[in-house]
Structures are given as C-alpha cells and as structure tokens.
Amino acid sequence: MTMAGSNTEPPKPLWLLAELTYSCPLQCPYCSNPVDIAKYKQELTTDEWIRVFREARAMGAAQLGLSGGEPLVRQDLEILIAEARKLGFYTNLITSGVGMDEDRIKAFKKAGLDHIQVSFQASDEELNNFIAGTDAFEHKLEMARLVKKYDYPMVLCFVLHRQNQEQVAQILDLAAALEADYVELAATQYYGWAMLNRDALMPTREQVKKAEAVAHEYQKKMQGKMKIYYVVPDYYENRPKACMNGWGSVFLTISPDGTAVPCHAASTLPGLTFPNVKDHSIEYIWNDSEDFNKFRGYGWMKEPCKTCPEREKDFGGCRCQAYMLTGDARNADPVCSKSPHHGELLDKLTQLEAAAEKNEKPLVFRNMPNSRKLLKGVSLN
Amino acid sequence: MQIAGNSIIKIAPGFRLQWEEAQNCHVILYPEGMVKLNAAAGEILKRCDGTKTVDDVIADLTKVFPDVDLTNDVYQLLEAAHDNGWIKHRTT
Ligand code: SF4
Ligand code: SF4
Numbered sequence: 518m519t520m521a522g523s524n525t526e527p528p529k530p531l532w533l534l535a536e537l538t539y540s541c542p543l544q545c546p547y548c549s550n551p552v553d554i555a556k557y558k559q560e561l562t563t564d565e566w567i568r569v570f571r572e573a574r575a576m577g578a579a580q581l582g583l584s585g586g587e588p589l590v591r592q593d594l595e596i597l598i599a600e601a602r603k604l605g606f607y608t609n610l611i612t613s614g615v616g617m618d619e620d621r622i623k624a625f626k627k628a629g630l631d632h633i634q635v636s637f638q639a640s641d642e643e644l645n646n647f648i649a650g651t652d653a654f655e656h657k658l659e660m661a662r663l664v665k666k667y668d669y670p671m672v673l674c675f676v677l678h679r680q681n682q683e684q685v686a687q688i689l690d691l692a693a694a695l696e697a698d699y700v701e702l703a704a705t706q707y708y709g710w711a712m713l714n715r716d717a718l719m720p721t722r723e724q725v726k727k728a729e730a731v732a733h734e735y736q737k738k739m740q741g742k743m744k745i746y747y748v749v750p751d752y753y754e755n756r757p758k759a760c761m762n763g764w765g766s767v768f769l770t771i772s773p774d775g776t777a778v779p780c781h782a783a784s785t786l787p788g789l790t791f792p793n794v795k796d797h798s799i800e801y802i803w804n805d806s807e808d809f810n811k812f813r814g815y816g817w818m819k820e821p822c823k824t825c826p827e828r829e830k831d832f833g834g835c836r837c838q839a840y841m842l843t844g845d846a847r848n849a850d851p852v853c854s855k856s857p858h859h860g861e862l863l864d865k866l867t868q869l870e871a872a873a874e875k876n877e878k879p880l881v882f883r884n885m886p887n888s889r890k891l892l893k894g895v896s897l898n
Numbered sequence: 899m900q901i902a903g904n905s906i907i908k909i910a911p912g913f914r915l916q917w918e919e920a921q922n923c924h925v926i927l928y929p930e931g932m933v934k935l936n937a938a939a940g941e942i943l944k945r946c947d948g949t950k951t952v953d954d955v956i957a958d959l960t961k962v963f964p965d966v967d968l969t970n971d972v973y974q975l976l977e978a979a980h981d982n983g984w985i986k987h988r989t990t
Contacts, residue, residue, distance in 0.1 A: 531932065579925065580927070580931070582930070607927035607928070609930055631914065634929070669912070670928070670929050
C-alpha cells in the first residue's frame with residue numbers, strides 16, 4: 518500500500534540535530550523546546566554523544582546541528598566539535614551567543630567548527646532583552662563581530678512574532694552592518710513554549726504582508742552580499758509546509774536525554790514509543806523503530822491527503838500541528854485549505870487578530886521554574 | 899574578474915568539498931545545506947586545491963581522461979560554481 522514500500526530502503530538521515538542540553542540562560546517565550554524541559558535531567562555524556570555522532574555519520578548524516586537549549590552550556594562542546602569534525606560532519610553551532618567569548622571561539626575554530634548561527638531576539642536592545650529575559654544584546658553584537666573576525670560563515674537568525682514583526686527593515690540593517698552572510702527571518706513555530714504563548718505572539722495578516730514586502734526589497738538590494746531567507750508563517754498560507762521534508766526522511770533529532778525523535782516537536786505526539794540512544798543503535802532507531810516508521814511514506818494518511826495529488830509535495834504537512842489543532846496526528850495539517858478543519862483555523866486567526874490590540878495575555882517565559890509549575894498543572898496564562 | 903587559464907581556484911571559506919560514501923559522490927557542504935555533485939563536477943572541483951591554475955586542472959584531467967576535451971566543461975562548471983559562491987579565484 519505505501520509508496521515508500523517495504524522493498525525500498527528507508528531514506529538516509531542526512532541531518533542530525535543534537536540538542537545537547539535544555540539549559541539556557543535565555544527565556545524566549547517563542548522557544549519551541551518542550552514545556553516539560555525541567556523533566557530532562559539525565560543528559561547524555563560526552564562518550565554517548567560521540568557514539569551517536571559516529572553511528573549517524575556511518576548511516577550517511579553529513580550535517581550536524583549542535584543546539585539546545587544553549588549548547589555553550591556544555592563544557593565538553595570543544596571535544597564534541599572536534600570529534601564530529603574528525604568524522605566528516607559539517608558542524609553547525611546554533612547559539613544565542615550567551616556563554617561565548619573570544620577564547621572559546623578560537624578553541625572552536627581549532628576544533629574544526631564550520632559555521633556559527635547566532636540568534637537575536639530583536640534589532641534594538643530594549644526589545645531584545647525583554648524577549649530574551651536577560652541583558653544579552655550588547656554581548657550578542659560583540660559575539661557576532663568575533664564570529665566574523667575568526668572567519669566563520671555567519672548566519673543570523675531572528676525569530677519573528679507580533680512584537681518584532683514590524684522591525685524587519687531595522688533587523689536587516691543590523692544584519693548588514695554586522696556583515697552576516699545569511700539572515701534567517703524565521704516565523705515562530707507554534708510548538709512547546711511558543712504554542713503556550715500563541716495568542717500573544719501570532720502576528721496579524723497585515724504585519725505579515727508588510728514584513729514580506731520589506732524582506733523582498735532587501736533580498737534584491739543585498740543580492741550577492743547577504744542571503745535573506747524569509748518564510749511566511751504557515752498559519753497564513755493555504756498549503757502546509759513540507760514538514761521535515763517528510764517524517765523520518767532527512768532529519769534525526771536527539772534530545773538531551775538521548776530520546777530520538779523525527780522532529781524536535783514530535784515529543785508532544787501521543788502514542789510514540791520514544792526510543793532512546795542509550796538502549797538502541799541509531800540504525801535500529803532510524804530504520805526499524807515504530808516511531809520513525811509511523812508517518813513514513815503515505816500509508817498512514819487519511820482523506821483528504823490520502824488521494825491528494827499534492828501529497829508528494831508536502832506530505833500532508835506537520836504531524837504535530839495536525840495533532841495540536843485537530844486532535845488526530847493522521848489528519849491533514851489544518852493549514853491546508855482542503856482540510857475540513859481549515860475554517861476553524863481561520864476563525865481562530867480572526868479571533869487572535871481582534872485580541873491582538875488588547876494584548877492582554879501575559880507572555881510565559883521559558884525557564885525551569887515555569888516548566889516545573891506547568892508540570893504540576895499550574896496554568897500560567 | 900573572469901576565470902582564466904592562469905586563475906587559481908580554491909573552495910570558498912565556509913564551503914567544503916568532500917567525498918560522501920553514503921551518497922557515492924562528491925558533495926559541497928555549506929551552512930545547513932549540501933549539494934550532490936555529478937562525477938565530472940567532482941573530478942574538476944577536487945583538483946581546485948588553491949595551488950593549481952585552471953590550465954593545470956585541465957592538463958591533469960586530460961591525463962586521466964585522454965579521449966575527451968574537457969576545456970569547455972571545466973570553464974562552464976567553474977563559472978557556475980563561482981556564481982553559487984562555492985569557489986574563489988585569484989590570478990597568478
Ligand atoms: S529559543 Fe531562546 S530560550 Fe529557547 S533555547 Fe533558544 S535561546 Fe534558549
Ligand atoms: S490535502 Fe494533504 S497532501 Fe493534499 S495539499 Fe492538503 S495537506 Fe497536502
């Protein structure tokens with residue numbers, strides 16, 4: 518029945534995302550980490566991570582994202598980079614910059630780090646530090662300059678939401694002044710903490726339209742100097758994103774405690790077995806585990822996706838979004854206008870837009886005390 | 899600046915050319931991305947090590963593939979690679 522049937526080999530995990538830790542000195546309310554971060558106590562050891570790298574590399578993984586939380590919190594980061602680089606990974610450090618200094622940037626270079634992505638929360642100090650929940654802006658500027666000084670390719674990442682959606686021009690001016698090679702204007706992905714704060718973060722349609730126009734103008738202006746990626750928030754589209762390029766098709770994410778998931782939001786889905794690298798090889802997890810096969814191919818689909826001519830383009834969208842918004846992970850992502858739940862999503866957006874002016878829901882900041890409260894069932898907004 | 903016979907080519911900083919066993923081809927790796935190369939592109943780019951001129955690269959390829967004139971292919975590929983930002987060139 519399935520197109521990617523049993524006689525074709527499973528695809529290769531080209532992208533390994535290593536969430537080294539959920540500790541983070543920042544508290545971004547748009548963070549897509551799970552809200553139960555306080556539960557993840559047993560982080561993998563250095564040797565366990567190295568084993569994960571070796572096994573994933575042997576299966577064909579070429580890109581390694583070192584992320585978190587804040588990966589700089591791990592004191593063995595230099596060792597992990599060096600080992601990964603020796604194995605032949607292209608190593609990407611995805612960081613807030615907090616916890617970095619010139620010595621460490623130098624050490625990473627020596628270890629063979631290929632690229633550093635620094636995230637900013639806004640283009641001005643006040644909003645940046647408010648969203649980050651800490652005074653990080655000046656330090657981030659300094660780190661961005663050092664990234665360039667040590668000749669790394671630099672990607673600056675700005676997560677956009679209602680509070681900074683109108684700053685796109687200032688953001689791109691800042692990125693140009695810092696000589697970024699690439700800028701990612703990433704729409705907030707409504708998982709984890711971001712989902713909890715969705716009412717306060719969802720930009721209005723008007724904001725999104727304006728931001729897009731500005732981004733396109735800069736793309737032309739900066740051509741050949743700075744590459745700008747701008748993705749429209751998918752809630753405002755009629756077709757969903759090809760989430761993760763298909764379930765278990767390219768991406769393998771390992772959580773700090775060794776849980777393997779096909780995408781960083783998948784831990785919110787019910788009915789998964791959550792294989793852990795402490796108990797299984799990467800080969801077993803990727804090729805044979807129930808989780809990674811669950812939404813592979815097309816056999817799991819329900820209508821309208823099942824017989825849709827576009828299913829090879831978007832794979833029915835995001836499983837986590839389908840689950841969060843419709844209660845069934847096998848449904849079409851309701852961003853799709855063919856989904857019977859699409860109307861509900863539009864109504865919700867209209868409601869959010871109407872409430873945007875009042876802005877009454879307080880932001881819940883992403884930190885361990887809040888996570889512990891949420892685990893106890895305390896409602897924070 | 900045009901790529902010419904005496905240009906020396908190297909892979910641009912931030913990009914990496916390597917053989918990928920799992921893909922059975924050469925690839926270019928860059929921040930969060932990968933491009934698979936066909937056999938000819940792999941053969942050409944792996945010789946662009948920052949010491950050889952384009953003429954050297956062509957001469958070297960001719961030794962390995964004596965029956966084909968690769969000159970045009972080499973220039974075409976290098977122009978495309980340059981447009982993509984994969985390579986840098988300087989003149990001797
Ligand atoms: S989004 Fe913010 S809070 Fe979440 S891990 Fe990144 S820097 Fe930390
Ligand atoms: S119906 Fe499903 S497969 Fe078709 S376009 Fe919508 S989400 Fe994609």
